[in-house]
Amino acid sequence: MAITADSLAGAIERRSRWTQLRLTVGRNRNVLVGGSLLLLIVAVAVLAPVLMTHDPSFQDPGERLLAPSSEYLLGTDGSGRDVFSRVVKGAQLSLLVGIGVATATSIIGGFIGLITGFVPRVDAPVMRVMDGLMAFPGIILAIGIMAVRGAEISNVILALTVVNTPRMARVVRSVVLGLANTQFVEAAKSSGCTLWRILGVHLLPNTLSPLIVQASFVFAEAVLGEATLSFLGAGAPPEVPSWGGMLSESRLFLSQASWTMIAPGAALTFTVFALNLLGDGLRDMLDPRLRHR
């Protein structure tokens, strides 16, 4: 392919955009640190089969509550299972739920926000439903849903999505409300764009920044929410290694085997910390108006 002036200009443009992004991220320590920590956790979850030293579900009654050693890096729990392998395996569940909830919330909440912000007829009834959902403290609504649906990972994702969707919808809606009367939307309307085109092509790109920021916080909330539900015995099924579930079991052995409590809790705190840091950084980076909030 011949190099034309146009393709060259395009390449320079792309290049400079990329450099720009790299510079912005480089300058924002929170994004850099939070993002790196998150990548580390993702790596642990992906490499779990390699990293695990034991079968995380294998119970060995003869090896109960052993202190950390070279054989059991973080000791064993009350059923003689290897704590290190369970913590590593637990990262998979946390990330699965976190990513699932963040994605579902972004799509559903984003869609609701776009529609309600732009179509007044839909706004009032849908937002009343959202208000109703927001009238429950999140964890209690999630417990209620889990009580009805039963202990399944998919139900955990569903429950936490229901809890987090209203706030996402509100964030997107408020952006769309602010744009509804701007000239470019006016122009799109008068040039005969369909509703879906206006929503998808003209409004959606403008909502992406706040949506991404909110999604990173939802991710953190979801990881914490899954652990809380599992801790309360209303989360993932008991046979799935989960940090919250491990913490719940550790209560019985607190005085004899504190490692069963410290390891999963530290992993959980580390993950949520990384996500909160990332969210804070993204907000500063993508939405300068909200800086220092």
Place this chain on the structure above:
Amino acid sequence: MVSFIIRRLVSMIPVMLMVATGVFLLLKLTPGDPVGVILGPDATEERRQALRDDLGLNDPLILQYVRWLGDAARGDLGDSLFLNQPVLTSLWERAEPTLVLTLLSTLVALSIGLPTGILAAQNRGKWLDMGSMGIAILGISMPTFWLGLNLILIFAVTLRWLPVAGYAPLSEGLWESLRYMILPAITLGVAQAALLARMTRSMMLDVLSAEYVRVARAKGLRERRVVYFHALRNALIPLINVAGLIFAALLGGAVVTEQIFNIPGIGRLLIQAVGRRDVPLVQGTVLVIAAIYVLVNLIVDIFSAVLDPRLRQT
């Protein structure tokens, strides 16, 4: 002002209706037959049918809904399947620990969060700011139940200063009761303190860069007076909204905290009810918590409107 309050009261009605409908549907969607739960597996089909008629379970859904709504509006939330008493009585008996816990945690959150946020804002960019905000984001990230377990490990198991878990009612003396509540209140309050510190800092920064603060400084007022009199007062309005959020978080957090410390409050009642599939009790508890929450939001709105007349218009 009066018309504002009336308008806000009226606007509560659809929300509460939504909540009640949601809670009712929760019951209807739950798999399992309450009749089977009450009578046990050995009951004859006739007895089951008779009880179903008695409980009105054979009526059309819409009729059951209207009847349930009517009862709930009059304060009758039905009977618990396992405790053999009205739901409202069960809730009332468990209210004291939860109330004490929530109030004490609020105290913890306020007494740590507010001063930290103000100090951080005053020292923006310095080590005090960076340090306290670093701790704050850690405080938000740390799950309450892990913090609680660590506190138990340190102060109850290792140092033996405080009891591991349990509750002493206020009637057994204030100190005795407090001893059991110190760790739970810190557990629940710290995350909210961290949240509050972050919010306070950002509100104060907004306000401190406002013109009237510059005017106050230009007048030669002492910095303390500027911060606490001019700035804090204006930062308080959004902070009251945050207080509403915090209260909601405390209500939800109480469920977890009561579970860790074996406190016989409403949160534990809810978990037990979920475990036993005691649907009327789950329903009633969730409804009451949501009602308290909506009411708190109303109070927050009214407070804000009292402080800031501009808010009365909307």
